[in-house]
Amino acid sequence: MSLPEVCVVYLIRRGASGMEVLLGDKRTGLGQGKIVGIGGKLDPGESAHDAAVREVREEVGVRIEASDLHLAGAIDYHFPTRPAWSQRSTVFVCRRWAGEPVETDEITPRWYALDAVPYARMWDDASRWLPGVLRGGTVDARFTFGADLATVVLTAE
Numbered sequence: 001m002s003l004p005e006v007c008v009v010y011l012i013r014r015g016a017s018g019m020e021v022l023l024g025d026k027r028t029g030l031g032q033g034k035i036v037g038i039g040g041k042l043d044p045g046e047s048a049h050d051a052a053v054r055e056v057r058e059e060v061g062v063r064i065e066a067s068d069l070h071l072a073g074a075i076d077y078h079f080p081t082r083p084a085w086s087q088r089s090t091v092f093v094c095r096r097w098a099g100e101p102v103e104t105d106e107i108t109p110r111w112y113a114l115d116a117v118p119y120a121r122m123w124d125d126a127s128r129w130l131p132g133v134l135r136g137g138t139v140d141a142r143f144t145f146g147a148d149l150a151t152v153v154l155t156a157e
Helices: 048-060 126-133
Strands: 007-017 020-027 038-041 067-076 087-094 107-113 140-144 153-157
Touching: 007 048, 007 107, 007 126, 020 038, 020 048, 048 067, 048 087, 048 107, 048 140, 067 126, 087 126, 126 140
Parallel strands: 007 087, 067 140
Antiparallel strands: 007 020, 007 038, 020 107, 067 087, 140 153
16 A cells, blocks of 8 residues: 655755754644644655755745755654554755745744754654754654654564
């Protein structure tokens, strides 16, 4: 069975005190109340690159070009007790865009220093792979979440 496809984009910039990543306080839907990367579901027939461009524009008002997206890998998320949440995420890093992030109904964006990413407020898997991606690495992993829908109980990389 193929998983529903989503994408996530991590915008990275040099800030006053070093490198920073744009994350968002999720205001609605899956992950509400968590700090998340910017992204969402692929529309039927849409590529992950095109979805990333659209989602970043819709969620934080920033314009990116598909050619500026760096493919950092893919992650399969499995929720055996809530199969509708299971998905495959294509992960991108982007260092070039136009505009300043703005708050929308879905996301309140905020820049975080790379050494101060609030992993405790993110999905349980993020601390296992995001630090490497933010340092220029890649990810190819599978995470299975437990019955609490919050804790990773099985990891495969």
